[in-house]
Amino acid sequence: MNALRRWLLSGLLVIVPLAVTLGVLNWVIGLMDQTLWLLPQRWQDWLMAEGQFAGSNRIRGVGVLLTLAILLSVGAVASNFIGKRLLEWGDALVRRIPVVRSIYTSVKQVSDTVFSESGNAFRTAVLVQWPREGMWTIAFVTGSPAGEAARHLGGDDYLGVYVPTTPNPTGGYFVMVRRRDCIELRMSVDAALKYIVSMGVVVPGGPAAGSLPTPTNHS
Template identity: 75%
Template sequence: MHALRKWLLSGLLVIVPLFITLAVLKWIIDTLDQTLWVLPLVWQKWLYDNNIRGLGVLLTLGILLAVGAIASNFVGKRLLGWGDAVVRRIPVVRSIYSSVKQVSDTLFSESGNAFRTAVLIEWPRANVWTIAFVTGAPGREVLGHLGGGDYLSVYVPTTPNPTGGYFVMLKRSDCIELRMSVDEALKYIVSMGVVVPGGPATVAIKH
């Protein structure tokens, strides 16, 4: 029975991640395939009749690359700047657009500083430690209420789902910068400490 239980758990450890990965990939491909609506109806019918799967992925990548290429040249930047100004003048839409754009610029811009550094902090109380990510620094108004000093804006992710978490402001002296990369830190968090960057330390557990 012990061997059967061991084989069952080993099988689950192999099958479950593979199944979830394939399911997510299928959902992404099916969703992106729906972008084919931008093609002429004749081409849509031909593509669906021939059951060409995954073309939506290529089409989406092509659109992203094309927009990126246009946005990278002088004319494209002027056009985007004009469009950005127009959108920001539309009530309600401008508040949503501005918020989303600010977050995307912070996350995806090469000059952004979001999730660039993993730090070790005491959370949620003293002598309890966790890994967090530096996202920036507090604004002047907030910093004034904090009494000045060198503070960092820090995102504390939850485990095993790092998309949920807490935004806190801590003194820089209370944050220990880690040498591990952001990717390594995310794997460490998602795996609940199982995947240890650099290998786990030997710990003696007393019974």
């Protein structure tokens, strides 16, 4: 199971940047193709190939299994020595393409932070007061402020946290709060997500609070 989990994460690290990059390029190219409607119909028929996807009778769920198989296969290849060399070569090649490299680099930085086992994103669940003092919700630490934000806020005094919405945690808010105003929770990220998605119905077991100081009240 540990090997499968490692392969799945490795597959995500490879597939996600490429998939998003290709998706953005496909959208841009499709938008540019709209200008073909300005040409005569005869030219449009010659330039644009028409067809239909023949999978209307496909069994539901096969696509999910195929996607998992591709992720695991790519992850398995990316985890060995030869696969790593090929990925380094391909990564260097993509970074040389003018428009593609800007999209690919940005997406890869995000995916490396979120999916990598050595990353720090979504490693700790905390309690924060949101959306106002006296109201509490579960959030996930994403790191410490950096750059211009750190210069104004004082760096280590603040934490960057992601406050997910309920019951859909893929939407939410990124806020920077004082470290002393966060209460670290002794629960896994998975357990915290279940608690959020279930709107508090599925209560994770174990102690609730960690060692961070209790938030102070501001008058």
